[in-house]
Amino acid sequence: MALVAVFSVLLVQMEIPEEAVIEAMIQARNKKMFFILDPAPAGGITGRALQYADLIVPNKQETKQLTGIEVTDRDSAHQAAEYFDQIGIKNSIIKMGEKGSLVYENGKTEYIEGIRVKAIDTVGAGDTFAGALGFALAGGANLVDSVRFANVVSALKVTKQGAQAGVPTLDEVRDFCEERGISHYLSKTIKA
Known part of the structure; x- marks a missing residue:
C-alpha cells in the first residue's frame, strides 16, 4: 500500500478479492484520494465497497444489476444516477455505450454524446x-x-x-x- 501515498486517484474493480479492494479503499480514504469504483463485475459489488466510492462508473448492464433500473435513454440513466445519490454516491457516470454517458455530479447532470x-x-x-x-x-x-x-x-x-x-x-x-x-x-x- 505504499504506492497509495503518491497518487491522487484510485480506480478499482471487483475482479480481485473484496478484502484487498476494501483495504485499498480505506487507505485511499485515509489519504484523501478520489476513489473511482468501476463495478465490474457487478455481481462482486457489496454495500461495503459502495460506501467508499466518490464516483461510480457502471455500464448499462451493471447499472441494472445494482439499481434495478434498465438504462435505455437519458431519463432512465438520470434515474439510476439519482438512485446512487440516494445511497450516498454523489457522483456517477452512467455509460451507455455508443449512446454516450450521463455525468451526474453532486445533483447536476450533463450528457456527453458518444x-x-x-x-x-x-x-x-x-x-x-x-x-x-x-x-x-x-x-x-x-x-x-x-x-x-x-x-x-x-x-x-x-x-x-x-x-x-x-x-x-x-x-x-x-x-x-x-x-x-x-x-x-x-x-x-x-x-x-
Whole structure:
C-alpha cells in the first residue's frame, strides 16, 4: 500500500478479492484520494465497497444489476444516477455505450454524446474508459472534461483489435481528435 501515498486517484474493480479492494479503499480514504469504483463485475459489488466510492462508473448492464433500473435513454440513466445519490454516491457516470454517458455530479447532470466509429473489438472498452477517466482526473481535469476525454479514448480503442493492444497512446488520441475535428480541450489541463 505504499504506492497509495503518491497518487491522487484510485480506480478499482471487483475482479480481485473484496478484502484487498476494501483495504485499498480505506487507505485511499485515509489519504484523501478520489476513489473511482468501476463495478465490474457487478455481481462482486457489496454495500461495503459502495460506501467508499466518490464516483461510480457502471455500464448499462451493471447499472441494472445494482439499481434495478434498465438504462435505455437519458431519463432512465438520470434515474439510476439519482438512485446512487440516494445511497450516498454523489457522483456517477452512467455509460451507455455508443449512446454516450450521463455525468451526474453532486445533483447536476450533463450528457456527453458518444463518438461514432466503426467498432472492430469492444472487449476492454469499459476498462479503457475507466483508465482514461482516472488519468484525466489525476491530471487535473474536471469530471465532465475527463468523461469527454474517456469517450474519445474508448471510441478509438474499439477501432482496434485487442483488449490491451487496442488501447491508444496519448499521441494517437491527439491525432484522432485532429482528424475528427474534436477539440482537444485536455491538452492544457492534463500533465502527461
